[in-house]
Amino acid sequence: MKKKDSHINPPQWPWKILKWFLNKDYLEELQGDLEEIYFDELEHYSESKAKRRYLVGALKLLRPSLTKKYFKSQKLNHIAMLQHNISIAFRGFRRHKISFIINLIGLSSGLAASILILLWVNDERSVDAFHEKDSQLYQVMTHFQLTDQLVTWDYTSGRMGESMLEDFPEVEEAVRIGNGTFKPSGVITYDNANYETKGIFASNNFFEVLSYDLILGDSKDVLNGKTGIVLSETNAMRIFGTNEAAIGKTLELDTRFFNKELVVTGVYQSPPTNATLQFDFAVNYQLLIDRDRWANEWNGGYAENYIVLKEGTDVKAFNEKIANYMDDKVNNEKFTVFVQKYSDYYLNGKYESGQLVGGRIASVKLFTLVAILILVIACINFMNLSTAQASKKMKEIGVKKAIGAQKSALIFQFLTESIIISFLALGVSLLMVNLLLPQFNLLTSKSITFNLIDQLRRLTLLSVAVGIIAGSYPAFYLSGFRPIQVLKGKFSNIKGEEFIRKGLVILQFSLSIIFMIGVIVINQQIEFTQKQNLGYDRNHIVTFESKGLDTEKLLAFVAELKEIPGIESAGNMAGAFLWGDDSGSGYWTPENPEGRNHLYKSPKMGYNVIETMGLELIEGRTFDKKFNDNENRIILNEAAVKYLGLENPAGTIINYGASNNREVIGVVADFQYGSMHQAIEPMVIRFREWGRECIVKLVPGAEIETLERIETLYEEFHPKYAFEASYLNDDYLALYDAEQKESVLSNYMAGVAIIISCLGLFGLAAFTAERRTKEIGIRKILGASQQTIISLLSGSFTKTVLISCLIAIPLGYIFAEEWLQNFAYAIELSWWIFALAGISCLLIAWLTMGVQVIKAAKLNPVESLRAE
Amino acid sequence: MKKTKLGEFEELVLMTVIVLQEEAFGVEIKRELENRLNESLSVGSVQSALKRMEEKGFLTSEWGEATQKRGGKRKRIYSATPYAEQVLREMKDIRTQLWEAMPIPVSSNS
Numbered sequence: 007m008k009k010k011d012s013h014i015n016p017p018q019w020p021w022k023i024l025k026w027f028l029n030k031d032y033l034e035e036l037q038g039d040l041e042e043i044y045f046d047e048l049e050h051y052s053e054s055k056a057k058r059r060y061l062v063g064a065l066k067l068l069r070p071s072l073t074k075k076y077f078k079s080q081k082l083n084h085i086a087m088l089q090h091n092i093s094i095a096f097r098g099f100r101r102h103k104i105s106f107i108i109n110l111i112g113l114s115s116g117l118a119a120s121i122l123i124l125l126w127v128n129d130e131r132s133v134d135a136f137h138e139k140d141s142q143l144y145q146v147m148t149h150f151q152l153t154d155q156l157v158t159w160d161y162t163s164g165r166m167g168e169s170m171l172e173d174f175p176e177v178e179e180a181v182r183i184g185n186g187t188f189k190p191s192g193v194i195t196y197d198n199a200n201y202e203t204k205g206i207f208a209s210n211n212f213f214e215v216l217s218y219d220l221i222l223g224d225s226k227d228v229l230n231g232k233t234g235i236v237l238s239e240t241n242a243m244r245i246f247g248t249n250e251a252a253i254g255k256t257l258e259l260d261t262r263f264f265n266k267e268l269v270v271t272g273v274y275q276s277p278p279t280n281a282t283l284q285f286d287f288a289v290n291y292q293l294l295i296d297r298d299r300w301a302n303e304w305n306g307g308y309a310e311n312y313i314v315l316k317e318g319t320d321v322k323a324f325n326e327k328i329a330n331y332m333d334d335k336v337n338n339e340k341f342t343v344f345v346q347k348y349s350d351y352y353l354n355g356k357y358e359s360g361q362l363v364g365g366r367i368a369s370v371k372l373f374t375l376v377a378i379l380i381l382v383i384a385c386i387n388f389m390n391l392s393t394a395q396a397s398k399k400m401k402e403i404g405v406k407k408a409i410g411a412q413k414s415a416l417i418f419q420f421l422t423e424s425i426i427i428s429f430l431a432l433g434v435s436l437l438m439v440n441l442l443l444p445q446f447n448l449l450t451s452k453s454i455t456f457n458l459i460d461q462l463r464r465l466t467l468l469s470v471a472v473g474i475i476a477g478s479y480p481a482f483y484l485s486g487f488r489p490i491q492v493l494k495g496k497f498s499n500i501k502g503e504e505f506i507r508k509g510l511v512i513l514q515f516s517l518s519i520i521f522m523i524g525v526i527v528i529n530q531q532i533e534f535t536q537k538q539n540l541g542y543d544r545n546h547i548v549t550f551e552s553k554g555l556d557t558e559k560l561l562a563f564v565a566e567l568k569e570i571p572g573i574e575s576a577g578n579m580a581g582a583f584l585w586g587d588d589s590g591s592g593y594w595t596p597e598n599p600e601g602r603n604h605l606y607k608s609p610k611m612g613y614n615v616i617e618t619m620g621l622e623l624i625e626g627r628t629f630d631k632k633f634n635d636n637e638n639r640i641i642l643n644e645a646a647v648k649y650l651g652l653e654n655p656a657g658t659i660i661n662y663g664a665s666n667n668r669e670v671i672g673v674v675a676d677f678q679y680g681s682m683h684q685a686i687e688p689m690v691i692r693f694r695e696w697g698r699e700c701i702v703k704l705v706p707g708a709e710i711e712t713l714e715r716i717e718t719l720y721e722e723f724h725p726k727y728a729f730e731a732s733y734l735n736d737d738y739l740a741l742y743d744a745e746q747k748e749s750v751l752s753n754y755m756a757g758v759a760i761i762i763s764c765l766g767l768f769g770l771a772a773f774t775a776e777r778r779t780k781e782i783g784i785r786k787i788l789g790a791s792q793q794t795i796i797s798l799l800s801g802s803f804t805k806t807v808l809i810s811c812l813i814a815i816p817l818g819y820i821f822a823e824e825w826l827q828n829f830a831y832a833i834e835l836s837w838w839i840f841a842l843a844g845i846s847c848l849l850i851a852w853l854t855m856g857v858q859v860i861k862a863a864k865l866n867p868v869e870s871l872r873a874e
Numbered sequence: 875m876k877k878t879k880l881g882e883f884e885e886l887v888l889m890t891v892i893v894l895q896e897e898a899f900g901v902e903i904k905r906e907l908e909n910r911l912n913e914s915l916s917v918g919s920v921q922s923a924l925k926r927m928e929e930k931g932f933l934t935s936e937w938g939e940a941t942q943k944r945g946g947k948r949k950r951i952y953s954a955t956p957y958a959e960q961v962l963r964e965m966k967d968i969r970t971q972l973w974e975a976m977p978i979p980v981s982s983n984s
Contacts, residue, residue: 032925045943071929
């Protein structure tokens, strides 16, 4: 409710600004009037229209008779001054076209880049925050103590929520859904047509508590029965054509948990794109319990539990209270229960040893910083160009001051100018943002929309801030000239001015070089992950999932797969090969009894997977039908052999759990399991005949025909399902999706930063060349060669860029090291990365200046000296 | 007449204040005038007319009650001074005289 109210209330921010201008005595009355009208209009118009009219009304309050009294005596004066300033500003833009355009392009591309980034940041922050009870909605999590590490899970027992509701007065409501592994996905059959679909098991108050709004059906009872199913709008439209037609219809749902006829009891709005939980249907959690009683046991972590805490609950105290909640339920002290705010989990979801260490928030912070830095670079451009023009403005300032202009009036003038530019740049950047947004969405796989009205306030603030920051230095600097000296033609303080201007250029280029180092390092690391030998061959390998078959049929399918011409080898395993997280514990030897509690990586493979993947067998044999292998036989990797301290691993029996054994039949060479974010760890390859993940190695050359044959066979065995295969190589690339995106984004951002810096340099070079025209003319007459002039002009800029390198390289090194910490296997930061960044910056700078410098050096001295 | 300049819009606002009696506060005046003139006005234009007239001594005002709808802000109720009524009457007289002095075709035209 609270959220809704604040939504409908008229915005208060205009008053914060109007307060400065309006007569204090009238404020309350005027505000009251506008609000009353606003609420009246809400009844006739849409909220946005009423808001718009409210804002226009507020703007129209700025009339002479309503503004402050002391303003009144000088009012005409002020308005005239403003008009004067504006016309001077525009005249200035017209006269100095080049620097105006450079400023405009620089500021607007800087603004556009930062607006895009800020939109992205906003969108990231909005994820999962749309629930009405967002401020009270928490997810129950747990740390679990293994011997040598503390792991954190977002899934807990199916009984957790309800039990907490009974035991703790702070808990108002509890919702559970099946966790990631326990989600019913399968096929809906209706009217002889099949539809693949993914859903959730949810407790019956799911729609009541969470804000997945029902279009049809009552949130209290849509999930009450075990025969009901609630469809998403997308799903209902797809199957039935309309939402209404879906209600009351019986359909057949076939999943790996059950095959049942269900009645559609409701339709909900498909989850928004900023929801992490995406599901096409929901059925009662009880269906999962019926299939698997562990779903409702303290020892089974089958559920994700969400609880609503009473308003004002002290979460820290609550967490202390529930920390040992599991102890007497499972008779051990390995669990530490805690809650985390549901909408925080998306950004802060990474735990190490029980401590929150960040997560996506890291990229959010990184890119926010990048956005700010780009803006800084753009502002510096403006500062540089305006101070560089100071000499041109000297006379104007001198005359004004002599007539009696106050320093504050001059400051006001320059700030007006910079704010005007900044607003013009905002206009241009909004156009750019609109043009680039579709591309940007593609890049970041988001669907961000840009609503000008919603962002108006922030954008106005942003451009005023940019205007003031960019304009402040020139404003204070220029307005400080002493009129007599200025009019005499003496340009005092030139050293200080040069110094500051150079400092700013150094800052700009340092930032650009740091960006460039970042880009090179990220790209290198991604290339490294692609090229690195992973210990298996991921070329020509295709994987797909067999769905809905029993073990016997599955094995027949895999057997027939192997017969297809064009297939070199085929196998099946449980869980994707690249999953990287399948793990188990319990294996130990007398040499290392502690191994029992170690969490081993342990993929579950069938026959022929090791051969298909090209894993290197070092000792013993692989799983083989001839030997009638079963779950008691395992294969280790080298790391596990070392960890368990085995001398002659092949054939050894090792202990499993309290009283069981496992026979080691072979050893494979270490290979990268999952992505390179993980180190290679001790691995126990378990044997499972029934894995549904099929892995096929194709004979190169005839892939398309072979894939078609596989598809025909697949459809024969799986009439209800579509054949969806993917190349292992693509899947492997997808593991680095976040980094890929970071890399592309940072490429663009670095590009923008460098372009803006160069624009500034270009402007400065043009200006210097112009100011030194006469000097160059005299030098040439006295016999200086073109080369001398060129090196004279470019020398100081070269020095500037070199100093930037000195500053940027150590900083860049630190940042790069920090980023590479994310990977278990990372590139070495070699010297050439930094050299490349520095040299390319220098080259770009030279290219930028080159045209100007050469033009100046070539100028005929007669031309340049004739002028006076 | 000289120093009591009353603009056309001000005159309309002033008369509305008298018509509305104790209901004469900003929004209500605006609403009444909008209905009568059949055009929309901004709060700013009505309020600035009120403030100008208050300064010239045509109006006095005092705080009224606050309502929920106004977000708890008080109204300001305006009332015309006797002087204002006198000026209005004078203006009406002048107009009447002028109308009567006009040749007939003009009046039949309207």
